[in-house]
Amino acid sequence: MSVTTPAGFRAAGVTAGLKTSGRPDLALVVNDGPLAVAAGVFTSNRVVAAPVVWSRTAVGDGVARAVVLNSGGANACTGPEGFADTHRTAEYTGAALRVDAGDVLVCSTGLIGERLPMDTLLAGVHDAAARLTSDGGADAATAIMTTDTVSKTSHVQGDGWSVGGMAKGAGMLAPGLATMLVVITTDAVIDAARADAALREATGTTFDRVDSDGCMSTNDTVLLLASGASGVEPAPGQLEAALTQVSADLARQLVADAEGASHDIAVTVSGATSETAAVAVARAVTRSNLFKAAVFGNDPNWGRVLAAVGTVPEDVAPYDPLTLDVSINGVQVCRAGGVGEDRTLVDLAADREVQVLVELHAGEASATVWTNDLTHDYVHENSAYSS
Amino acid sequence: MSVTTPAGFRAAGVTAGLKTSGRPDLALVVNDGPLAVAAGVFTSNRVVAAPVVWSRTAVGDGVARAVVLNSGGANACTGPEGFADTHRTAEYTGAALRVDAGDVLVCSTGLIGERLPMDTLLAGVHDAAARLTSDGGADAATAIMTTDTVSKTSHVQGDGWSVGGMAKGAGMLAPGLATMLVVITTDAVIDAARADAALREATGTTFDRVDSDGCMSTNDTVLLLASGASGVEPAPGQLEAALTQVSADLARQLVADAEGASHDIAVTVSGATSETAAVAVARAVTRSNLFKAAVFGNDPNWGRVLAAVGTVPEDVAPYDPLTLDVSINGVQVCRAGGVGEDRTLVDLAADREVQVLVELHAGEASATVWTNDLTHDYVHENSAYSS
Numbered sequence: 132m133s134v135t136t137p138a139g140f141r142a143a144g145v146t147a148g149l150k151t152s153g154r155p156d157l158a159l160v161v162n163d164g165p166l167a168v169a170a171g172v173f174t175s176n177r178v179v180a181a182p183v184v185w186s187r188t189a190v191g192d193g194v195a196r197a198v199v200l201n202s203g204g205a206n207a208c209t210g211p212e213g214f215a216d217t218h219r220t221a222e223y224t225g226a227a228l229r230v231d232a233g234d235v236l237v238c239s240t241g242l243i244g245e246r247l248p249m250d251t252l253l254a255g256v257h258d259a260a261a262r263l264t265s266d267g268g269a270d271a272a273t274a275i276m277t278t279d280t281v282s283k284t285s286h287v288q289g290d291g292w293s294v295g296g297m298a299k300g301a302g303m304l305a306p307g308l309a310t311m312l313v314v315i316t317t318d319a320v321i322d323a324a325r326a327d328a329a330l331r332e333a334t335g336t337t338f339d340r341v342d343s344d345g346c347m348s349t350n351d352t353v354l355l356l357a358s359g360a361s362g363v364e365p366a367p368g369q370l371e372a373a374l375t376q377v378s379a380d381l382a383r384q385l386v387a388d389a390e391g392a393s394h395d396i397a398v399t400v401s402g403a404t405s406e407t408a409a410v411a412v413a414r415a416v417t418r419s420n421l422f423k424a425a426v427f428g429n430d431p432n433w434g435r436v437l438a439a440v441g442t443v444p445e446d447v448a449p450y451d452p453l454t455l456d457v458s459i460n461g462v463q464v465c466r467a468g469g470v471g472e473d474r475t476l477v478d479l480a481a482d483r484e485v486q487v488l489v490e491l492h493a494g495e496a497s498a499t500v501w502t503n504d505l506t507h508d509y510v511h512e513n514s515a516y517s518s
Numbered sequence: 519m520s521v522t523t524p525a526g527f528r529a530a531g532v533t534a535g536l537k538t539s540g541r542p543d544l545a546l547v548v549n550d551g552p553l554a555v556a557a558g559v560f561t562s563n564r565v566v567a568a569p570v571v572w573s574r575t576a577v578g579d580g581v582a583r584a585v586v587l588n589s590g591g592a593n594a595c596t597g598p599e600g601f602a603d604t605h606r607t608a609e610y611t612g613a614a615l616r617v618d619a620g621d622v623l624v625c626s627t628g629l630i631g632e633r634l635p636m637d638t639l640l641a642g643v644h645d646a647a648a649r650l651t652s653d654g655g656a657d658a659a660t661a662i663m664t665t666d667t668v669s670k671t672s673h674v675q676g677d678g679w680s681v682g683g684m685a686k687g688a689g690m691l692a693p694g695l696a697t698m699l700v701v702i703t704t705d706a707v708i709d710a711a712r713a714d715a716a717l718r719e720a721t722g723t724t725f726d727r728v729d730s731d732g733c734m735s736t737n738d739t740v741l742l743l744a745s746g747a748s749g750v751e752p753a754p755g756q757l758e759a760a761l762t763q764v765s766a767d768l769a770r771q772l773v774a775d776a777e778g779a780s781h782d783i784a785v786t787v788s789g790a791t792s793e794t795a796a797v798a799v800a801r802a803v804t805r806s807n808l809f810k811a812a813v814f815g816n817d818p819n820w821g822r823v824l825a826a827v828g829t830v831p832e833d834v835a836p837y838d839p840l841t842l843d844v845s846i847n848g849v850q851v852c853r854a855g856g857v858g859e860d861r862t863l864v865d866l867a868a869d870r871e872v873q874v875l876v877e878l879h880a881g882e883a884s885a886t887v888w889t890n891d892l893t894h895d896y897v898h899e900n901s902a903y904s905s
Contacts, residue, residue: 178828178839178855208821208839209858243821243855345732347829349821380653420731420807420892421900428901433738434595434630441565442734452565453597468565470598470631505807505901507894513808514815514892 133268136295137318138359139163142267147255147358149203149241149248155274156203157255157266160314161228161263162196166359169195170326171236172334174351180207180484182216182237183350187219187234190354193323195231198314198354199259200275201252202299204241205310207349216247223253227260238352240299240310248400258321272297275312278512279388285380287373292319294373298381300351311338311385315377318361319370327370330355337378337404340410340500343389344509345418353378386501387483391508394426396485397499405492408448410490415439417502426485427504431459431477437468450491456486520655520671523682524705526550526745529654531661534642536590536628536635542661544642547701548615548650549583551748556582557713558623559721561738567594568604569624570737575619576608577741580710583621585701585741586611586646587662588639589686591628592697594736603634610640614647620715625739627664627686627697659684662699665777665899672767674760679706679748681760685768687738697737698725698772702764705748706757715835717742724765727797727887730776731896732805740765773888774870778895781813783872784886791881795835799876802826804889810848813872814891818846818864824855827876837878 135142140162147157162169171190173183189195199220206213217237221310225232239247272282276299286295300311323330334353355374365373386395398416403409416422419439425432438459457465462476479485503509522529527549534544549556552794558577566634576582586607593600604624612619626634649657660671663686673682687698708716721740742761752760773782785803790796803809806826812819827837842850849863866872872891890896 176825176828176841177830177832205821208824208852208856210854213856243819243825244852244861246857281727287619346806346808346822347825349825349828374540418897419733424897424900430901432630434592435733437565437595438563438630438734438736440690441563441736443564445564455565456523465595467629469595469600470633474631505897507897509807510811510814510892510894510897512812 133272133286133297134160134295134316135265135268136286137293137316137358139318139360140316141263141265142271143259143262143264144261144267144270145255145262149201154233156201156272157259158200158271159259160198160271162189162356162358162512164358166325167194167196167234168321168326169193169328170323170355172330174348176347176349178349180205180239180350181208181209181213182239183352184214185217185221186352189236194234195356196234197224197228198236198238199224200312201257202240202275202277202286204239204245204247205243205350206239206247208244209246211426213246216249219249220252220335224256227256229391236354238312240312243349253420268295268297275299278390281388283381283384285377287376288367289319289369289373291363292317292365294377296377296381298385300385310348313353313381315374316357317370318358320359320362320364321357321370326355326357329374332371333375333378337375337382341382341386342414342417342500342502357458363418378434387505389503390512391506392503393506394504395483396426396486396487396502396504398487398502399497399499400489400491401497402491402493403496404449406496406498409496409498410500411447412440412443413498413500415443416487417500420505423502423505426479427478427506431464431474431479433457433459433465436487436489437465449470454492456490460486519683520659520673520684521547521703522652523657523673524680524703526705526747528652529658529701530646530649530651531654531657532642532646532649535638536588543588544646544648545587545658545661546646547585547658549743549745550772551745553744554581555582555622555708555710555713555744556580557710557717557742559717559740561735563736565736567592567626567737568596568600569593569626570739571601572604572608573623573739576623581621582623582743583617584611584615585623585625585901587625587699589627589662589664591624591626591632591634592630592737593634594630596633599633603636606636607639611643614643617776623741625699627662627699627737628833630736655682662686666773666775670771670877672761672764673902674763676706676752676756676760678750679704679719679752681764683768684765685772687772697735700740701767702742702761705745707746707749707751708744708757713742713744716761719758720762724762724769728769729801729804729887729889732839750796750861773890776890777899778893779890780893781870781891783813783873783874783891785874785884785888785889787876787878788884789878789880790883791836793883793885796883796885798834799830800885800887801826802830803874804878804887807892810889810892813866814893816866818861818866820844820846820852823874823876824852837880839848841879843877847873
């Protein structure tokens with residue numbers, strides 16, 4: 132399942148010993164071809180981890196044959212020595228798989244500011260390379276978990292080809308998680324240009340629209356590998372749709388497992404002058420600590436929604452504050468910028484999922500951004516973090 | 519003390535009955551002249567409460583003779599009826615004081631989206647007008663409290679003149695609090711232009727640089743009233759310095775009383791190419807929930823500082839990520855973008871105040887933004903808010 136659902140891929144997940152918990156912490160995904168097409172999307176943070184610097188360059192030629200991922204350490208803010216560690220990981224993995232080091236992508240997740248224990252990590256790579264199987268996707272998905280409580284995988288079956296994926300991440304989403312790592316595979320026949328365009332299209336409306344706590348990671352990475360093993364080239368739009376579907380599924384799973392959350396909140400903004408405007412307004416609401424704390428308390432506090440909407444500059448999202456409508460779980464609690472239906476009609480305690488709809492009455496565009504509530508457990512987990 | 523320290527002012531604070539707690543909830547500050555100079559700075563939120571709409575217009579001519587402030591209800595998102603309530607409050611107060619309604623400024627704080635009980639409020643105005651005294655400043659400061667645990671006042675003595683002030687607010691700061699209301703008085707002889715310029719200068723480096731939880735209120739208001747009763751015109755810069763000192767003192771008191779906080783965090787960014795760049799970087803750090811939660815856990819998690827610094831676009835704040843230094847309480851835990859001194863040398867548990875210094879090594883400018891840690895109590899207070 133997962134990344135090994137499409138033909139042409141093997142994977143493994145092992146316990147290298149990077150985590151003090153003794154849980155699996157090293158994953159390997161190998162593309163056996165015949166194609167070795169790859170694309171990547173990375174955090175837009177200017178402070179990036181060594182594996183992001185490496186992988187961004189390595190995937191630049193549209194070719195990759197393997198991805199090695201570790202939890203138990205982010206290898207971020209580790210200076211030139213940290214980059215040398217990533218480089219050595221790629222070299223070692225390449226040698227073990229008999230592929231060029233430049234075709235090995237590296238992802239790391241865990242604490243920032245600490246060097247990885249390289250002997251432990253490389254022994255794990257050795258072990259994983261020996262255990263690669265065509266049904267190792269589930270093990271790989273487990274080995275990349277940090278504070279995740281469940282592993283996340285997805286797949287979509289196309290017409291003679293398929294797309295599979297795995298993801299980890301539970302905290303920082305902005306587009307980044309603490310850390311979001313995603314590997315998506317397909318056995319469809321596509322070239323590097325199509326892979327890159329399809330991946331950017333898919334992430335732009337899925338992973339980029341999840342904003343758990345407004346924090347952007349130094350390590351976020353979404354990779355796409357295409358083996359071509361199906362021999363089938365999907366019709367225009369088909370691969371793109373499947374990739375978006377897998378991305379949306381994985382993104383939704385990330386929200387559902389966000390650190391300490393008790394509610395998943397979908398903020399939909401409609402009636403915007405553009406999709407960009409709709410996203411900007413939705414993101415402002417998803418970043419309101421006050422609104423998110425209110426949802427934790429099952430309080431449909433629409434005033435805090437309006438206060439957040441009002442922070443978006445007029446040149447970004449034109450609207451008239453006196454025409455704003457807000458519905459929460461289908462109850463229009465705010466009408467024309469003022470009091471609407473009785474807020475006590477909203478029952479937030481009944482479901483984990485909360486639907487917030489903001490109608491701007493300014494245009495035709497809409498967008499949805501997902502977030503979570505702000506809870507005691509979020510504060511607890513992030514004030515006492517250890518991977 | 520407080521707003522009645524300067525000559526020419528009377529104030530009162532009474533219990534009108536707007537709060538279910540039975541605590542004081544209505545304040546009146548009157549300028550008996552001879553001057554009636556006034557200036558105001560208001561929230562930059564596009565969604566603003568009725569009293570902000572009223573007061574912004576009323577102070578536009580640089581003249582005001584009284585401010586009426588209520589807690590127990592924000593009168594925000596209350597539509598045309600809410601504006602009529604504010605208008606009526608100004609009319610009633612003006613009649614009680616025998617001044618023009620257009621010279622009465624109105625401030626409200628409390629829950630959003632509910633009408634004020636006008637009979638109760640106006641009876642409170644009547645009562646307050648009868649109790650005005652030249653030492654009523656302390657009572658007024660108490661009557662504007664919501665979730666504040668202490669009242670906030672300040673004053674600075676000039677050469678024959680003085681500046682006094684009161685503030686309330688404990689949650690939203692961005693520049694806004696949940697809600698920040700500030701009234702500053704002076705008996706110095708100044709004209710409206712100097713009052714306006716001095717107030718903007720003072721708020722720009724004080725209240726605007728407090729960011730408790732990234733949320734911006736619909737009601738934030740800072741007012742300056744000048745009576746001229748001292749007969750002294752301060753030399754250039756003197757009034758401005760005193761006003762900034764009072765503003766800084768009140769802003770620091772707001773941080774110290776922020777909802778649920780256990781740490782006050784001063785984020786100073788130095789080596790920036792401009793003050794604007796320094797503020798942008800500092801603000802990014804003060805808005806990192808992950809860093810703020812770490813401070814709550816007494817964890818000097820500098821990686822989260824760097825991750826926040828990295829979110830500021832390069833055109834806003836140029837710097838090289840590989841030269842960043844971060845010190846926490848004087849210990850340089852991050853050097854040149856990597857590991858610095860031993861983080862265990864930082865003791866965050868010893869003091870409420872935490873000093874974070876980010877050195878960008880890109881220029882000569884610096885700025886400090888204050889925030890608080892993200893705590894269980896913040897989540898609790900904001901998930902079960904009632905004024």
